[in-house]
Structures are given as C-alpha cells and as structure tokens.
Amino acid sequence: MDQTTKRLAGAMLMGAVTLTAAHAAYASEDVKVGFAGPLTGAQAHYGADFENGITLAVENFNATKPVIGGREIKIILDAQDDQADPRTGTTVAQKLVDDGVKGMLGHFNSGTTIPASRIYAQAGIPEIAMATAPEYTQQGYKSAFRMMTSDTQQGAVIGGYAVKGLNLTKLAIVDDRTAYGQGLADQFEKAAKAAGATIVDREFTSDKSVDFKAILTKLKASGAQAVFLGGADAQAAPMVKQMRALGMQQTLIAGEMVKSDTFLKLAGQAANGTVVSLAGLPLDQMPGGKAYQAQYVKRFGTPVETYSPYAYDGAMAMFDAMKKADSTDPVKYLPLLASTSMAGVTTNSLAYDDRGDLKNGGITVYKVVDGKWTTLQTIGGK
Numbered sequence: 001m002d003q004t005t006k007r008l009a010g011a012m013l014m015g016a017v018t019l020t021a022a023h024a025a026y027a028s029e030d031v032k033v034g035f036a037g038p039l040t041g042a043q044a045h046y047g048a049d050f051e052n053g054i055t056l057a058v059e060n061f062n063a064t065k066p067v068i069g070g071r072e073i074k075i076i077l078d079a080q081d082d083q084a085d086p087r088t089g090t091t092v093a094q095k096l097v098d099d100g101v102k103g104m105l106g107h108f109n110s111g112t113t114i115p116a117s118r119i120y121a122q123a124g125i126p127e128i129a130m131a132t133a134p135e136y137t138q139q140g141y142k143s144a145f146r147m148m149t150s151d152t153q154q155g156a157v158i159g160g161y162a163v164k165g166l167n168l169t170k171l172a173i174v175d176d177r178t179a180y181g182q183g184l185a186d187q188f189e190k191a192a193k194a195a196g197a198t199i200v201d202r203e204f205t206s207d208k209s210v211d212f213k214a215i216l217t218k219l220k221a222s223g224a225q226a227v228f229l230g231g232a233d234a235q236a237a238p239m240v241k242q243m244r245a246l247g248m249q250q251t252l253i254a255g256e257m258v259k260s261d262t263f264l265k266l267a268g269q270a271a272n273g274t275v276v277s278l279a280g281l282p283l284d285q286m287p288g289g290k291a292y293q294a295q296y297v298k299r300f301g302t303p304v305e306t307y308s309p310y311a312y313d314g315a316m317a318m319f320d321a322m323k324k325a326d327s328t329d330p331v332k333y334l335p336l337l338a339s340t341s342m343a344g345v346t347t348n349s350l351a352y353d354d355r356g357d358l359k360n361g362g363i364t365v366y367k368v369v370d371g372k373w374t375t376l377q378t379i380g381g382k
Contacts, residue, residue, distance in 0.1 A: 029071045031328045032078050033058070033318070034101035036092045036116070037108035037130075039081035042234040045262050046108060046307065050130060051079060052300050053308030054105050057315035059299075066319075069327050075319065082112045084207075093119040101125060102328045103318045105311065110136060110179035117144050126321075126334050128314040130307060132256075132279060133183040137355040143334065145352055147314035148307075149279035149361030151180070154255060155187020157363040157379055158228075158277035162188075162253055163195035165365070165377065166275065168225045170200050172250075174215060174239075175230035176207040184255045185230030192228075200224050207231060210238045216246055226251040233258050236274075237266030244270045251275055259306055259366055259373060274368045275376070280310065280346055281362045282375050288345035313344035 035054055037047035058075045065072055078099050082089040089112030096104065097119060103126050107113040110133030120127040121141040128145040129136060134152045137144050162168050171192055175185035182204075189199055201222045203215045216239070219227055227243070227250055229236055236258040243250065256278040264271050283289040283304055292312065296304050321337035322328050337352075344350045351359045365376040 029073050030076045031068075031073045031322075032076050032099060032101050033315075034096035034099070034104040034106070034125075035077050035079045036082045036089065036096065036104075036106040036112070038084035039079070041083055043084045043109070043232060045260065045305070046232075046257070047081070047084075049305040050106070050108050050307045050311050052296065053311030054315045056296060056299060056308070057312045057319070061316065061319045066323060068322055073328065082107055082109075082116075084109050084112060086111045086115050089113070089116045090119060092116070097123045097125065102330055103322075104128070105315050105318065107131065108307075110183065114139070114179055117141055120144075124330050124334075126318065126330055126337055128318055128337075130311065130314075131180070133179045134187075135179065135183065137357050141356075142338070143330075145314070145317075145337065145356040146358055147310040148256075148358070149363060150357055151184045151187050151255070153361060154277050154279050154363055155184050156191040158253065158255065158275075158365065159188040159191025160195045161277070161365050161377065162226060162228070162275075163192055163197045166226070166251065168251075169197050170223050170225050171197050171228060172200055172219045172222055172224035172226070173202040173228045173230070174212075174219075175202075175204050176209075176232070176235060177204050178207050178231070180255075180257070181207065181230035181232075183230075185228065188228050188230070188253075205231070205235065207235065209235060212239045212242050213246070216242055216248060219250075220246060220248050224250060226253050228253045229258070230255065231257065233260045233263035233266065237263050237271070240267050240274060241270040256306060261305060264368065264371060264373075269371075271368045271371065276366050278306065278364050278366060279361055280364065281378060282364055283309065285378065286346050287343065287348050292345045309345045313346050313350055316344060317342060317350060 037050045039047045080092040082092045093116035108130045110131040113129045113131035121143045126143050130147045132151045175181040240252045252274045254276045259276045259278045317340045321333045325333035325336045341351050364378045366373045
C-alpha cells in the first residue's frame with residue numbers, strides 16, 4: 001500500500017470513528033409513556049378525544065428531536081383500554097407499570113383513576129389524569145396531577161349559577177353513583193343550598209341505565225324547577241327525551257361529560273335548553289385554541305370535542321419536566337413536574353398547587369340553543 005493510499009485509508013477510518021462517536025452521543029432511545037381511557041363501549045368517544053390530544057403532543061414533541069441525558073429520545077405511547085371500569089382500570093395500571101412506563105397520562109374517569117393512582121404512586125410513576133373528582137388529589141400522592149379543574153370548583157360554579165343565574169329555587173338531583181357523578185352532584189348540592197335553593201329530591205341510577213321513567217315520574221310530582229344529573233351523555237340524552245315525553249319542561253343541568261356532540265345527536269330537539277358546566281375556557285377563548293383546532297382537524301379530520309386540549313397540555317407538561325430535568329427517570333423529573341410553570345393551549349399559566357390541582361382553572365357554563373352549544377358565562381381562567 002503506497003503512502004497516499006495509507007493516508008486515504010486513515011482519513012476514512014478517522015471519519016468513521018468521528019461519525020460513530022457523534023452517533024453514540026445522540027443515540028436514539030425509546031421512552032415509553034402510558035395512556036389509559038375508555039376506548040370501547042358507551043364512553044369510547046371521550047377516550048378517542050382524550051387520546052388524540054396526547055397523540056398530538058407526542059408527535060409534536062418527538063418532531064423537535066429532543067435530546068435528554070445525552071440521547072435523542074422518542075416518546076412511545078403505550079395505550080390501554082380501561083373500559084371506564086374500575087376493576088379493569090387497576091389491571092391496566094399494573095400492566096403499564098410492568099411495561100416499564102416512565103410516566104402516566106390518564107386515566108379518564110374518576111372511578112378508574114382513583115384506584116389506579118395507588119398503583120402508580122407505589123411504583124413512583126408520575127400520573128396526570130383527566131379525573132375531576134376531588135378525592136383523586138386528596139389521597140396525598142405526590143405523583144398525582146390533574147389535566148382539568150376539579151369538581152369542587154366546577155360544582156360550586158354550576159350550583160351557584162343555577163340559583164343566581166337561572167333564578168331556580170327548587171332543584172332535584174340524580175347521580176349515576178360513579179365517583180365522578182356522585183362527587184359532582186354532591187358539590188352541586190352544596191353550592192345550590194348555599195345560594196338559597198331547596199333540594200326537593202335526590203335520586204340515583206347507574207352509568208348503564210337508559211330508562212328513567214320511574215325516577216322522572218317521581219321528580220315531576222316533586223315541584224322541582226330543574227333536574228341536575230351527575231353523569232354522562234349516554235344517560236343524559238335518554239333522560240331529557242323521557243322528560244319531554246312525560247310533559248316535563250324542567251331544565252336539565254349537568255357537568256362536562258354532557259357537553260358533547262354525542263349528546264346533541266342522541267337527544268335531538270329535546271336537547272334544547274340543557275345547561276352544563278365545563279372546566280376551562282371555550283376553545284376559541286383559549287390562548288392557543290385556534291391554532292390547536294387547525295392542527296387537530298388537519299391531523300384527525302374531525303373537530304376538537306372537549307377533552308383533547310387539556311390532554312395535550314398535560315402531556316406537554318410531563319415532557320417539559322423531563323426536558324428540564326435532563327432525565328426521563330421519574331424520580332428526577334417529578335420535582336420539575338410539580339413546579340411546572342408554562343404556557344399551554346388552554347392557559348397562559350399552567351401550574352399545579354401542592355396537591356396537584358390546577359391553580360388557574362376557569363369554568364364555563366353552556367346552554368343548548370337551536371341544537372348548538374352556546375356560551376352563557378365564563379368564570380376565571382387565563
């Protein structure tokens with residue numbers, strides 16, 4: 001081999017070593033993050049909306065080619081169907097822990113989130129859930145955070161609004177006996193009473209029921225001016241249709257699980273006049289709402305429904321904490337997650353209090369007018 005050939009071979013070898021070193025410095029690493037929600041059954045549309053927001057966050061974050069701990073990382077979503085069932089939820093939670101997830105985005109329902117949160121807490125895995133029941137963050141787990149305002153705030157707003165905004169003094173309450181439905185109904189009752197209303201009757205059903213004629217016949221004779229439902233759209237739609245069929249003109253009032261296009265489709269004309277509360281601002285009033293809507297429609301071919309912007313912000317808060325900690329190790333990034341202070345789609349100041357509740361959550365009250373959701377009042381939120 002002549003000297004020129006030797007020099008060329010040496011240069012090629014050095015170049016290969018340099019490239020190998022550069023590649024090693026930024027070797028790609030998959031980081032698994034868990035997701036769980038109702039992906040089948042009557043609440044599958046909630047789960048799809050929820051998952052889409054997280055998927056968009058994962059894709060946007062991965063597109064930045066983030067380097068954490070000296071490696072280019074890629075978030076991989078480990079998605080599981082908890083069927084909105086508490087028992088299935090705990091099974092799913094244990095599976096995700098066994099799968100080695102570095103963080104948990106979900107669950108959706110309070111009834112699945114609360115028992116599952118114990119499993120994540122014991123494993124030291126940070127969890128940011130959509131659950132709104134107060135009990136979720138009252139358990140004392142330092143790993144638990146919310147994506148939406150709790151029912152303590154939401155129930156207080158809608159309960160007070162029913163009395164002061166709608167001038168109602170006699171109210172009836174029905175709840176579906178889930179952690180979400182019963183918890184929201186309790187907060188509504190507390191606030192309505194404090195505002196001067198009388199609760200003339202309180203009944204309960206289940207989150208599987210669709211026949212409410214017996215309950216409604218009793219409520220019709222109670223003198224109630226409105227019926228508050230702590231439950232989902234799958235119960236609210238047949239309930240309001242049956243109210244109208246029985247000649248009841250009372251207003252149906254509910255929480256955010258009824259603020260859906262599914263409710264409008266299932267209830268038809270009977271939906272008109274329904275009043276609901278929703279944690280957060282209307283999409284067009286959110287700081288990043290319009291841009292988010294455009295990207296969401298382009299990616300999924302359907303409009304934003306309710307939950308996805310909050311899911312997006314929750315996921316981004318987790319990824320931002322990993323980035324700031326320069327680690328995907330839950331022990332290392334959890335303190336950074338707890339001290340989150342960032343602008344998001346839903347708010348200019350996403351931050352958590354000592355319990356993991358959102359500090360700056362707004363509440364909006366909506367009414368169905370001519371088959372469409374219209375804004376009545378927004379309280380708080382920035």
